[in-house]
């Protein structure tokens with residue numbers, strides 16, 4: 001059995017990790033940590049665990065935890081993991097960081113967009129960007145995984161085939177993204193109070209959201225050129241889910257079938273990517289509670305633009321599910337072990 005630990009187990013991403021790891025046939029949860037709920041039974045924090053686990057939360061140093069586990073998931077706000085992880089810790093355990101500290105290859109880009117200094121810049125090159133469908137080979141050998149962000153997972157997977165195959169003007173990309181409120185985490189925050197976000201939709205961090213350089217970095221690698229995008233996130237009054245609608249100019253006339261072949265060329269063997277039939281578009285409810293990323297597109301013949309839609313569950317493919325998928329790859333397990341959930345819609 002693979003011994004796992006979760007730091008930040010009381011957050012929304014940490015809770016989803018707990019749910020997935022408890023049910024994973026090859027794992028046991030050895031350590032769950034929290035500062036706020038130290039010595040509290042997990043089922044007192046999250047009542048859905050009553051009768052399922054009586055594990056207690058502990059507040060011990062990462063160094064201590066790393067001696068007890070084969071893989072450590074870190075689900076903390078950005079800026080903390082980089083001060084906790086060291087080369088010594090990586091010798092004892094694999095680390096999968098759900099935060100943003102190791103996602104950007106360029107230290108100055110990280111410090112500029114996140115407004116904090118990085119605690120372990122020497123480890124940035126060691127980290128592998130854990131977008132499983134794109135980096136499987138590197139992930140297999142990695143000690144430190146930078147699990148991608150939620151908007152970024154959905155945007156990169158939806159757009160990668162177009163940039164990789166040079167069929168769009170790579171600097172014409174606009175991503176309009178919507179997220180459910182769990183994307184903002186569990187911590188108290190005025191903007192996510194029921195009365196502040198219910199019954200309303202708002203754009204935020206316009207032209208300044210920190211997922212912008214992450215999407216640009218990975219699309220630039222896939223497209224082998226410097227790509228700059230426009231990215232606008234929106235907060236939607238629903239619990240979970242991300243839907244992106246992306247626009248780009250095509251370099252010449254294509255049919256739906258031409259471009260479908262390009263997507264199939266990239267994703268035909270990918271079990272978690274569902275290319276929907278022509279005329280059927282992704283909806284967050286069809287991926288809810290699952291590790292799927294649904295994708296489809298339409299060509300607007302009047303403007304010769306392609307409009308691509310992608311949907312994921314922000315807490316699963318956008319966080320905990322992808323983290324478990326990364327663990328499965330590292331430990332040589334079937335990639336879908338513990339991740340075969342059927343989306344939980346309709347009710």
Ligand SMILES: NC(=O)C1=CN([C@@H]2O[C@H](COP(=O)(O)OP(=O)(O)OC[C@H]3O[C@@H](n4cnc5c(N)ncnc54)[C@H](OP(=O)(O)O)[C@@H]3O)[C@@H](O)[C@H]2O)C=CC1
Pocket residue numbers: 008009010011012013014033034035036037074075076077078080098099100148149150182183184185186187314315318319
């Ligand atoms: N929510 C989402 O959809 C996604 C989240 N992520 C990333 O995953 C990470 C966790 O996100 P999420 O679960 O939403 O966040 P939450 O705010 O829900 O949880 C974060 C947890 O971290 C702990 N924590 C908070 N501040 C500190 C601190 N200063 N020092 C130590 N521990 C602290 C808290 O636990 P306690 O107080 O009990 O110690 C808290 O439960 C973030 O980096 C986020 O960006 C990535 C993709 C999607």
Ligand SMILES: CC(=O)N[C@@H](CCC(=O)OP(=O)(O)O)C(=O)O
Pocket residue numbers: 078098099100148149150151179180181182183184185211233235
């Ligand atoms: C709705 C909402 O507030 N979403 C978060 C994205 C959360 C996320 O998971 O991003 P990181 O992992 O990069 O922190 C935001 O826009 O900041």
